[in-house]
Amino acid sequence: MLNIKNLHVKLEEEDKQILKGVNLSLEPGKVHAIMGPNGSGKSTLSYVLSGKDGYEVTDGSAQQEGVDILDMEAEERAAAGLFLAFQYPVEIPGVGNMTFLRTAVNAQRKLRGEEEMSAGEFLKVVRAKAKDLKIDADMLKRPVNVGFSGGEKKRNEILQMAMLEPKMCILDETDSGLDVDAMKLVAQGVNALRDGKRTFLVITHYQRLLDHIKPDVVHIMANGRIIKTGGPELALEVENNGYADLLEEIA
């Protein structure tokens, strides 16, 4: 599904290399987790994959289903099935949540040459998915993320994911700023989307999210590279011992 080879990325404006040769391979339907100390490049990886400006790829490649995505515009990557759940979702005043969702769904369909969703169908679907995430009608009417609590913002990201039905989901610290209950709700939402075909890349600091969203593979990222890969037990190991040992191992 997603194949990242030797990816080197630097900041466009400065001479700062952030990713120094990332290698990552995700098979369809699998859930991979990435953990790592602050400044390791985890968020940068997610931004580069989704097409944010400000980064320059100096070497390597990233392919989704065999297609090079680094050459594509952000909206094209979205239409190809990539979705990034932001760590800090942005507010868009004056634009209703529903409108935003509907515009996004139809924008992607159009890019793929599909028919747009009718208003009636859209309403039905969005109500059902919102209900599962405990998102009420009021929240759907409010402007996107404006005045939303941390938990509401993250649930909103999952709602978007549910509506857009992406193939490759990147969750950038989806659990940051959430209390235990909110985190469980978000995890539930994510798990509801695991259908054996959809692929997930979960970036997180904390093991506890991985108790709820059980990963198949865990990677540790540090200094712009993936330094260790293992099973779910790797996450527990880091939780207990911290990163120091691992960093020493590779030094």
Place this chain on the structure above:
Amino acid sequence: MAMDDVQVKDGVDAETVEAVKALSGTYKYGWNTEIEMEYAPKGLSEDIVRLISSKNDEPEWMLDWRLAAYRRWLELKEPDWAMVDYPTIDFQDQYYYARPKSMEEKPKSLDDVDPKLLETYKKLGIPLKEQALLAGVEAPEGERRVAVDAVFDSVSVGTTFQAELRKAGVIFCSISEAIREHPELVRQYLGSVVPVSDNYYATLNSAVFSDGSFVYIPPGVRCPMELSTYFRINAENTGQFERTLIIADKESYVSYLEGCTAPQRDVAQLHAAVVELVLLDDAEIKYSTVQNWFPGDENGKGGIYNFVTKRADCRGHRSKVMWTQVETGSAVTWKYPSCVLRGDDSQGEFYSIAIANNMQQADTGTKMVHLGKNTKSRIVSKGISAGRAQNTYRGLVSMHPKAKNSRNYTQCDSLLIGDKCGAHTVPYIEVKNNSSRVEHEATTSKVDDDQLFYCRSRGMDEEEAVALVVNGFCKEVLQALPMEFAMEAQALVAISLEGSVG
């Protein structure tokens, strides 16, 4: 709150954006009708004023009025206090009267009108044959009828629905017709809201106005349909000086839509209109404008100079007026639709979106003059600047000593796109009694790169993303527009911001 209350049409509709994309981004109305035109000789003189008057078959008193205005204009000096910069206008280098030759004999019915003219209006999407559409926008639910008065250059081409309106007692015709058929009404009210001496361009307009709309709603009548006028400046170097007079008698209601387009030209064209609204007791007028004059090219060449005086006189108690405008075109915009809140308990509202892109300049706003007791006014102004444009909001809120308990709420928001444009706010607040309340809020913001990326990461391309964010910014004003205009306005907002990002 039941889920059933949720509305989908909450800002930009996907279909609207579709329409925008289909419109290819360039000024859609830039074409021109090849029609034989009859022009008065170039320049302005007493002879030209007499010519205009005679072409319209006007009575003596009207000619005298014009001549007095012309003589006064000769003594005046062009004002220059606005924050706009434009090359000096040579007032002698313009035609003050242009008429399609086929209109020499006024047509008796629409069937007599030059088919090329009708074709122009068809191209503009304006229904001259009794239909429910305005400007090519489909009325979303069923048929909503709009009576249209189409003005081609200086001449009113035809007015639809006249018979039905006549049944209701509503008079809706061109002002030249009103001067001939309803002189008492015209004499009573013309120049009573915007006096001939008001300002340089109003004086000029009073001398050379060629046509415009006249509306009279009798007491107790709620006008059965929306009234609309579509202006088109086609002939080169012709200034358009239309004059509109709307009188709402006691307890009457009318909603009036004004739409405007003009072809692309190298040379600037002047548009100096005057709109007067008179409201008696318990009357209500809603006046909406979607202005899409040619804005000039990316270097500021050509375009329309839109210097307009619009004013509503709420003479009656409990009268209400609402000005709603979406200004996206014209190279230079200079206008302040205003309300004189004379009657007690009268209300004035002003909702505006002013977009300036490329090299456009806008100095616009409103004046709310509170004279009566318990009067209320509300101002919501959204200014969007992009390219190298300059957008200025200039507003006056004045509370007279006798305007006890009057209130105003003003919100002026500016949105900047890119880093080469400017937004300025010049509010004047004068309060001369201690029971009035004035609230003023102003914000200035930039279209965030992060917001755009958020939208794009969800599948919208850059244009769609900007349109979405900007429409959200303008939502409060868009919602105040009549349905037909709201959709056209959303599309216009998106087109006028073409190429403004990146």
